[in-house]
Amino acid sequence: MHEYYGSLNLLIRNPSFELGGSFIWTQTEPIKKILKQIELFVIKVEIDSQWPVMGSDITLSCTISRLSDTIKLQWKQRNSSQENRRINTDEIQLNNTVYLIIRHAGTENQNLYTWEVQENNSIILSGKINIDVNQ
Known part of the structure; x- marks a missing residue:
């Protein structure tokens, strides 16, 4: 100060x-x-495996220090051929954390995933995480 x-x-x-x-x-x-x-507000983004193997499950998490009624967290998969398309994924929100579970990860899941913080349906913060699946 x-x-x-x-x-x-x-x-x-x-x-x-x-x-x-x-x-x-x-x-x-x-x-x-x-x-x-x-x-x-502080954001913490984590992946449960830095080197995921083909066929394994991968969990991404995005946690915000405080989640008010007007704030929403979400994950998106960015794919050059289809924006916002999700393959073999489930999204779960628990308290201040949103999890993206990628089931049986394969080459179709290798891509850039984006987390977003929205307030009143407007994106106020976002970040990217890249998933590389080893064969």
Whole structure:
């Protein structure tokens, strides 16, 4: 946290998942009042196997530090021939995590998968993860 010409700046670089939450700036004198409140959402994306083998199941997970009623998490498979097409996959949401289970992974599953965070049906954040299936 830095003070710069009468203002207060907070810079968080590469926040850990545990830093997700509310940050509240308060004034204590002459009276106590909230000056600013910011919600920091942190995303954690994981794959259960870095080197999946042909025919095995692969699980991708995307976890957000806090999931409000207006926020939605989802996975999409990006394929050059058909956008948003899913092959042999199931998506499960449990609390703040959405899982994409790829069953019997094969060459048709080798591709780029995208996770998305949407607020009120607008994409506010997305990222990519590539799956390479070994034969």
